[in-house]
Every structure is written in C-alpha cells, then in structure tokens.
Amino acid sequence: MKRDDERALGQPHDDTIQAPASVHAAPMVRFSGVTKRYGALTVLDALDLEVAPNEKVAIIGPSGSGKSTLLRVLMTLDPLTSGMIEVDGEPLTHMQRNGQLVPASLRHLRAVRSKIGMVFQSFNLFPHMTALQNTIEAPMHVLGLGRKEAVERARELLSLVGLADKCEHYPSQLSGGQQQRVAIARALAMRPKVMLFDEVTSALDPELCGEVLSVIRRLGEEHNLTMLMVTHQMGFAKDFADRVCFFSQGKIIEQGPPQEFFSDPKHERTRQFLRAVREAL
Numbered sequence: 001m002k003r004d005d006e007r008a009l010g011q012p013h014d015d016t017i018q019a020p021a022s023v024h025a026a027p028m029v030r031f032s033g034v035t036k037r038y039g040a041l042t043v044l045d046a047l048d049l050e051v052a053p054n055e056k057v058a059i060i061g062p063s064g065s066g067k068s069t070l071l072r073v074l075m076t077l078d079p080l081t082s083g084m085i086e087v088d089g090e091p092l093t094h095m096q097r098n099g100q101l102v103p104a105s106l107r108h109l110r111a112v113r114s115k116i117g118m119v120f121q122s123f124n125l126f127p128h129m130t131a132l133q134n135t136i137e138a139p140m141h142v143l144g145l146g147r148k149e150a151v152e153r154a155r156e157l158l159s160l161v162g163l164a165d166k167c168e169h170y171p172s173q174l175s176g177g178q179q180q181r182v183a184i185a186r187a188l189a190m191r192p193k194v195m196l197f198d199e200v201t202s203a204l205d206p207e208l209c210g211e212v213l214s215v216i217r218r219l220g221e222e223h224n225l226t227m228l229m230v231t232h233q234m235g236f237a238k239d240f241a242d243r244v245c246f247f248s249q250g251k252i253i254e255q256g257p258p259q260e261f262f263s264d265p266k267h268e269r270t271r272q273f274l275r276a277v278r279e280a281l
Contacts, residue, residue, distance in 0.1 A: 028088055033046050034049075037081045044069055055242050060231065130167065137186075139153065157185040244256065
C-alpha cells in the first residue's frame with residue numbers, strides 16, 4: 001500500500017499498544033449505561049464497556065444475548081433507549097452545546113460515525129456494481145474523493161484482501177468468501193479507526209470461512225485498527241482476540257484474555273455455553 005494509506009490504516013502494530021488496559025490510552029470506544037429495548041424486551045441492559053485503541057475484542061454468547069445489537073447501536077443503525085456511547089473521545093449520539101449535552105445533529109453524527117466501519121454477515125454489496133465500483137461508491141459520495149483517488153485507493157484495498165484480479169467482477173461472479181472480502185475492502189475504503197464484524201463467516205462454508213478470517217487476522221496484525229467481532233468461531237477468538245466478552249441477557253457476565261477465558265471460565269453460565277459449543281462440534 002502507498003504511504004498515505006499506510007498512515008490512514010495504521011503502521012504495523014507494536015505489541016506494547018495492544019494491551020487492553022485503559023491506563024495506556026483513553027478508550028477508543030466507551031459504552032456507559034447503554035440500554036436498548038424493543039417494547040418490553042430489554043436487549044442491552046445498562047451495559048458498560050471500554051475498548052482501548054487497537055484492541056481486538058471477540059464478542060460471544062447465545063443467540064438473542066445482545067451481541068449484534070451492540071454493534072448496531074454503535075453504528076447508529078438502531079437508536080439507544082438510554083445511556084451514552086463515545087468514539088475516539090467524542091459522544092456519538094450527543095454533542096456539547098453551551099456546556100450541555102444535547103442530541104447530536106446529523107452533521108455531528110456523520111462525523112463521528114465516519115470513524116466506524118462495519119462488515120455484515122450478508123455482504124450487502126450492490127449487485128449491479130463491480131467489486132471496484134462497490135468500493136469507490138462511499139469514498140466518492142460521502143468523503144468527496146475524486147474518482148481517480150477513489151479508484152487508486154480501492155485497487156490497493158482489493159489487493160490487500162487478495163482480490164486484485166477481481167476488480168471488474170460483479171458480486172454474482174464471486175464466491176461468498178470473495179464477496180465478504182470485497183465488503184471488508186469497502187469498509188476500509190472509508191478509513192475507519194474502528195472496525196465491526198457481525199458474524200461475517202456465518203453464511204460461508206468452512207473453506208470460505210477460513211479465507212475471510214485470514215484477511216481479518218492480517219488486518220489486525222498489520223494495522224492500527226480497533227476491532228469488535230461478534231463471532232461463533234471460538235478457535236479464531238482464542239487465537240486472534242486480546243479480550244473475549246461473553247454476553248448473556250444483554251449483559252457482559254464474563255470477560256478476559258482468551259487463554260484464561262477458555263481454559264478457566266469463572267461463571268457457570270459461561271461454562272454451560274462453552275460445553276454446548278464443544279458438544280456441537
């Protein structure tokens with residue numbers, strides 16, 4: 001990649017800045033008392049969570065525990081019921097005005113949200129656009145990049161995810177794993193500081209799953225990106241994440257470094273979940 005994109009995505013990381021302890025740096029993402037309800041159903045229950053810059057957090061738990069909702073409220077796809085989210089030191093859904101916190105303007109919301117990229121399990125590519133066109137669309141229309149710069153950035157990112165020879169292919173001409181890698185390149189094209197992955201391998205067969213996870217692993221190893229990943233891939237979570245958070249009924253009931261979390265879970269609900277995962281293999 002060119003030097004300016006290396007700066008934007010981050011230089012190869014130093015292990016000393018990977019530590020998930022907030023004493024080293026202010027959180028890149030902070031959830032404070034975040035609650036999300038759908039009618040009488042509470043999906044996130046007064047959630048507190050801090051994620052350090054460059055930290056890789058795996059989010060696991062049973063279906064309906066609030067994992068994907070966590071990402072959706074961070075991406076502002078779903079509104080909060082109550083609580084506060086901060087990204088890179090700025091409130092996301094609120095802003096300061098005359099010393100008071102007020103609901104964010106659309107301009108403020110867009111500015112803070114531009115620091116976040118999200119990859120969905122369903123790819124969400126435009127079927128009538130090539131891989132290249134899918135990757136240049138948002139940088140041109142949201143960031144205001146000229147076509148030449150947007151195309152240059154897109155080609156570099158598609159090369160980064162191993163698709164340099166697929167730029168002119170339409171989604172229907174790509175495998176599921178290739179489509180997901182285009183989606184990753186498209187998210188990176190916006191130069192986010194935070195990347196969200198919502199069960200990105202759940203629609204893929206095991207072989208294609210591996211190629212997508214290898215791209216995510218490479219991004220995590222080579223670039224300064226804060227990552228939150230909802231996943232059912234326990235092996236990947238153990239190998240890749242700095243921290244694993246186990247969700248149940250809208251709360252984090254256990255979290256810790258992967259080796260400790262998987263080898264010696266403290267909470268009985270965590271042990272039940274991990275036993276069920278092992279039995280299903």
